[in-house]
Amino acid sequence: MHIGNVIPIAVTALMRNKTRSFLTTLGVIIGVASVISMVAVGEGAKARVSGVFAAMGTNMLIVLSGSTSMGGVSGGFGSLPTLTWEDLKAIRRQAPAVRWAAPAQATKATIMVEDQNWTTTITGTSPEFFDIRNWVIDKGSLFGDSDLESGAKVIVLGATVAEKLFGPGTDPVGKTVRIRAVPFLVVGLLERKGQSPMGTDYDDAAFIPVSTFQNQIQGGLQNYIAGIIAVSAISAEDTGRAQSEITLLLRDRHHLAATDDDDFNIRNLTEMANAQQQGTQALTALLAAIAVVSLVVGGIGIMNIMLVSVTERTREIGVRMAVGAKPWHVLAQFLAEAVTLSMIGGLIGVVLGSVVARVVATRLGWAYSPRWDMIVLSFGFSALVGVAFGLYPARKASRLDPIEALRYE
Amino acid sequence: MPDGRGATPLVVARDLTKIYVLGDTELHALDGVSLTVEQGEFLAIMGASGSGKSTLMNVLGCLDRPTSGSYTLDGLEVSRLSRGQLAEMRNHTIGFVFQSFNLLARTTAIENVELPLVYAGLPRRVRRERARQALERVGLGTRLEHRPSQLSGGQQQRVAIARAIVNEPKLMFADEPTGNLDTRTSVDVMALFQTLWRAGLTIVYVTHEPDVARYASRIILVRDGKIVSDTRQEPLIVNEAG
Numbered sequence: 280m281h282i283g284n285v286i287p288i289a290v291t292a293l294m295r296n297k298t299r300s301f302l303t304t305l306g307v308i309i310g311v312a313s314v315i316s317m318v319a320v321g322e323g324a325k326a327r328v329s330g331v332f333a334a335m336g337t338n339m340l341i342v343l344s345g346s347t348s349m350g351g352v353s354g355g356f357g358s359l360p361t362l363t364w365e366d367l368k369a370i371r372r373q374a375p376a377v378r379w380a381a382p383a384q385a386t387k388a389t390i391m392v393e394d395q396n397w398t399t400t401i402t403g404t405s406p407e408f409f410d411i412r413n414w415v416i417d418k419g420s421l422f423g424d425s426d427l428e429s430g431a432k433v434i435v436l437g438a439t440v441a442e443k444l445f446g447p448g449t450d451p452v453g454k455t456v457r458i459r460a461v462p463f464l465v466v467g468l469l470e471r472k473g474q475s476p477m478g479t480d481y482d483d484a485a486f487i488p489v490s491t492f493q494n495q496i497q498g499g500l501q502n503y504i505a506g507i508i509a510v511s512a513i514s515a516e517d518t519g520r521a522q523s524e525i526t527l528l529l530r531d532r533h534h535l536a537a538t539d540d541d542d543f544n545i546r547n548l549t550e551m552a553n554a555q556q557q558g559t560q561a562l563t564a565l566l567a568a569i570a571v572v573s574l575v576v577g578g579i580g581i582m583n584i585m586l587v588s589v590t591e592r593t594r595e596i597g598v599r600m601a602v603g604a605k606p607w608h609v610l611a612q613f614l615a616e617a618v619t620l621s622m623i624g625g626l627i628g629v630v631l632g633s634v635v636a637r638v639v640a641t642r643l644g645w646a647y648s649p650r651w652d653m654i655v656l657s658f659g660f661s662a663l664v665g666v667a668f669g670l671y672p673a674r675k676a677s678r679l680d681p682i683e684a685l686r687y688e
Numbered sequence: 689m690p691d692g693r694g695a696t697p698l699v700v701a702r703d704l705t706k707i708y709v710l711g712d713t714e715l716h717a718l719d720g721v722s723l724t725v726e727q728g729e730f731l732a733i734m735g736a737s738g739s740g741k742s743t744l745m746n747v748l749g750c751l752d753r754p755t756s757g758s759y760t761l762d763g764l765e766v767s768r769l770s771r772g773q774l775a776e777m778r779n780h781t782i783g784f785v786f787q788s789f790n791l792l793a794r795t796t797a798i799e800n801v802e803l804p805l806v807y808a809g810l811p812r813r814v815r816r817e818r819a820r821q822a823l824e825r826v827g828l829g830t831r832l833e834h835r836p837s838q839l840s841g842g843q844q845q846r847v848a849i850a851r852a853i854v855n856e857p858k859l860m861f862a863d864e865p866t867g868n869l870d871t872r873t874s875v876d877v878m879a880l881f882q883t884l885w886r887a888g889l890t891i892v893y894v895t896h897e898p899d900v901a902r903y904a905s906r907i908i909l910v911r912d913g914k915i916v917s918d919t920r921q922e923p924l925i926v927n928e929a930g
Contacts, residue, residue: 284806295794598790601751602851603779603807605772681751685790 289615303584304624306577307661311628312635313570314657315650319636321563323645328559332552334472334481336412338378338515339549340522342370342508342529345542360503361533361542367508369528376521378513381408382489384506386497390434390444390485391457397443400484401458403492403506409469411511419452419467422488430490434458435467439482461495463487518549574657577624578664585617585672596676597684610677617669618662625661629654696763698859698890699725699748704757704767706743706913717743718754719913727858730885730923731892732904740913742863745894749784749861750777762858779807783852785893787864789844791836797823797847798832804855822850826880827928842873849880853889860884862893866900878903879928 293300345361370380385402402408406421422433434456436444441451451465472481493501512521522545529543589596596609633649640647706718717740725731735741746752747759750766753774759767762781766774778784783804791800801819810818823829826846836844845865852860862881866874882903885891893904901907902924909917 288806594790595792598792599803599807600775601778601784601786601790602804603775603855605775605807607772608775608807682746685751685786 285611285615286619288612289619292612292616293619299584300620303581304577304620304627306580307574307621307624307664308577308628308631310570310574310577310664311625311657311661312632313573314567314660315629315632315653316635316639317566317570318563318650318653319632319647320639321559321566322650323636323640323643323647325556325559325563326648327645328555329552332548332555333413335548336509336511338512338518338521339411340510340512340518340525341546341548342510342525343544343546344504344507345544360505362504362508362529363502364504366529366532367504369532370508370510370525373528374521374524376512376517376524377510379407379411379511381405381411381509382504382506383408383509384489384492384497384504388458388496390440392444392454395444397440399437399440401492401496402484402486403489403496404486404509405489407511408486408509411509414472415470417468417470418450419465421467422486427488427490430494431488432461432463432491432495433466433487434463435469435486436465437469437482437484437486438471439480440485441465441468458496512549515549518547522547571660574660574664577661578621578668581617581620581665582668582672584620585613585669586675588616589613589672589676592676593679593684593687596679597681597687600679600681601685606677609679610673613673613676614666614669617673618665621661621665621669622658625658628661629658632657696727697724698727698729698762699723699892700758700760701748702758704744704747704754704759706740706747706752707755716913718747718757721757721910721913721915723748723908723915725859725890725892727890728885728888729890729892730882730903730905732901732907733892733894733910734896734898734901734907735894735910736896739910741894741896741910743913744910745861745863745892748892749782750774775807779804780855781858783855783857783860785845785848785852785860785862785865787867789836789841789848789868791844791847791851793836796833796835797828797839797850800836800847801850801854803851808855819850819854822854823847825853825884826850840873841869842876845869845873845877846880849877849884853884857889859890859892862891864895865893866895866897874900875926876928879926882923882926883928 342362367380367382370377381404383402383404385400387398388401389396389398390401405427406423409416409421416435417438419435421435422431425431426433436451441449444456445451445454451468454465455462456465457463469482474480487496497505510521510525512518525545526541530541533542535542599609633654636649637647701721701723704718704721705716708715708717719740721744733741733745743752747754748761750761750769754767757767758765761777764777766777769777792803798816798819801822802815805815805818820829820832823832826849828843828846828850831839831843836847839847865881866877869877878900881891881893895901902921903926904921905923906918906920908915
């Protein structure tokens with residue numbers, strides 16, 4: 280017997296009992312489909328999380344000023360201004376792991392045009408802020424350093440704000456808006472960014488030069504930044520280094536003794552993102568592990584049916600042996616049947632799993648990208664399951680005594 | 689009479705024993721059987737049930753190995769061959785016909801007949817052609833694609849005979865070949881046996897019916913695992929109908 284004969288013989292045998300063959304493969308189908316869809320959904324969730332953090336900013340750290348403590352009541356970070364403009368300059372110049380640093384002072388204010396108004400968060404900042412936040416201009420331009428120096432009354436609008444004030448699809452660049460009766464020239468419209476993980480609309484915001492903010496919107500202590508410093512490290516790997524550099528720098532600048540607590544606080548968004556990523560990854564791994572278990576259970580189903588099949592076809596095995604089938608012929612035949620079952624199951628599972636993953640991705644509005652490595656892997660694994668669980672019944676068949684087998688009723 | 693007498697004997701068995709251990713007792717299914725079968729013989733093995741005649745045929749047919757003794761088939765000592773080597777002997781040297789036909793269900797006549805050739809490793813085209821020729825020899829040239837369930841008992845046994853001869857064996861064994869057939873059909877099957885025998889095939893068959901043994905050229909009687917008589921006779925010649 281040639282090896283090439285094995286598969287046709289197996290397929291013929293399986294086709295004789297279609298319902299049973301299908302039910303047997305069901306376990307493998309479900310197993311493979313779960314692996315494929317679980318991993319795809321996990322991947323989608325991961326991509327979603329990275330997308331969300333990418334929208335927050337690139338390699339971003341946030342430096343907050345210290346907290347007040349009056350009569351035991353702690354005011355929380357940012358309640359006591361400790362960050363100065365000189366601190367900002369020092370961070371920009373003396374922290375090698377920092378690419379950009381920008382101040383951000385924010386307040387709620389109402390923006391008015393002739394017939395509309397909209398209350399939103401106005402942030403005073405510097406041009407680097409848009410690089411840090413990964414924010415691209417859609418129309419017009421950002422304000423520049425000269426606007427910052429001169430305290431120009433210019434404003435860059437988020438997409439939601441522009442839409443509320445001027446209606447959808449209108450180009451606001453060149454128009455004038457008023458904040459607390461001060462006229463601002465709209466110089467730019469930001470590209471839409473979507474929602475934060477908490478559901479906040481990123482695009483419901485407007486930005487003006489920080490100097491203008493201090494002069495026109497909210498005064499206060501001129502030496503201190505009444506807000507945060509947003510920082511971007513030179514790479515994702517360098518966020519930790521940037522954090523320690525800034526810590527050392529600020530402790531030094533604020534003349535803190537070794538025993539003193541920091542009078543500022545640094546939040547590392549990349550680390551938060553990584554933590555979240557790891558959580559998603561762990562969940563994906565868990566789901567995939569469960570799916571693999573179901574695949575193994577499917578394999579046991581195949582073994583079960585193959586054992587029944589060997590018993591049922593004992594006479595057939597006897598006849599085959601009587602006309603010249605060697606033990607390995609019988610082994611090969613039953614092994615081929617098990618592997619054919621599991622591979623057909625694997626194939627259907629791959630298709631089914633991909634469809635499920637696509638449907639889920641579409642429902643949740645995620646991008647669906649098939650993981651070819653997982654498809655190949657789970658298909659290969661299903662074939663392996665066929666070999667592993669088909670071997671025992673096939674061995675049993677091949678070791679039958681021809682006379683016993685022929686006498687079997 | 690076919691030629692071949694005086695050439696190397698096809699079967700030379702010496703002191704064959706087959707002992708089954710059942711708990712504390714030993715069952716001597718074969719108890720020192722010696723037998724020589726020349727090429728071209730038409731041998732009937734007779735005996736009551738439990739006499740050991742089937743065991744003898746299983747050992748001679750390479751389905752089973754003797755506990756002791758020597759057995760030379762077609763010049764080859766086979767009593768110590770491995771399972772795989774025995775399978776090869778069954779495939780090339782021997783053909784089998786069973787009482788209950790033992791055809792694969794839901795498999796066409798020609799596919800059943802092809803089976804030994806599949807294990808002989810022949811390509812599909814050759815298999816088809818030789819299976820078709822074998823079925824024509826047994827008079828079933830028009831029923832190639834019929835399944836066993838669509839054939840009568842006699843026709844099923846003919847398919848089984850075609851399967852036994854398709855690989856051109858030197859020796860055909862039949863275990864109660866007429867046991868499941870009515871008298872008329874039995875005569876037809878024995879007539880086919882005689883046709884094959886006259887064409888040069890050596891045939892050994894087991895039966896417990898004296899009527900059926902009359903078609904053979906030699907009868908041995910087995911009782912309690914021993915050959916108790918060995919007689920040559922002029923076979924009752926029957927011709928195939930049609």
